[in-house]
Amino acid sequence: MRSLRRVEAPKGFAARVLQRATASEKPLPLRPRFRRGLRWRWIGAVAAILVFFALVANQVRVWRERARVAQIQAQFDTAMRVTDGALAQTRAELERMGLKFGE
């Protein structure tokens, strides 16, 4: 096992490493990581905007529905009041004529 001596590096090895080192001043692994992070931030931002618009749209729909229900309710109340008035008037006239209504 004593034959496991260190081996000489290939000729020009140091020069090649230095060339690569000076060519890439910025760490190579950071760029893909940065891009990956940026991409996820974009996806997150778009998702947040979509959720926001979905919530707003839903709220608007609820408001419109409530307004429509309130309007129908008001119309129904008016109709009931009109009907009550007409019925009271008819009953009064029938009583004046000597007829008992609803007995």
Add this chain to the structure above:
Amino acid sequence: MAIDAAELGRVIEIHQRMVFSIALRLTGDYGLAEEVAQDVFLDFFRSAEKLTGKEHARFWLRRVAVYRATDALRHRSRQPEAAAEEWVQDEHDIALGQSGGAQVSSGVSAKIEELLLAIPEPLRVVVVLRYQEDMVPGEIAELLGQPVATVKSHLQRGLQLLRKKAAVTMKEYIR
């Protein structure tokens, strides 16, 4: 310990044999070993500011060389035995011949290199660090982040495997 290109050059001059040898013995591929060694020094250039001194730098270079070499080996997913032929024939005699004071013939050395590449990667890592880098099990354990007992066990199993394989393939050298 932020460094410039000139300082990087000095670090490469001092440690290139160590880093390249680790990469070569773990990958068994001369070209891949150079690629790995280059990447190790580039990583060093980028991370040098985190290192606190020469000893730390040496420790770091060894550790990254081991990790990068094993990663490259797994990534390439090829049989190291096949790749070993490429450099054992071409480079081995020259490289070991330059070391001087060789106690064993180049034929035996080449055989041992071949056998080393045939043992499982975790065992090979430990054997290379022990017998190439002259590291004790405690140092290897610290470098690899493994318990000392595991390192000792890997070392023992690695040597056993090497002996078994040597007994079969190196009959002409063993009496």
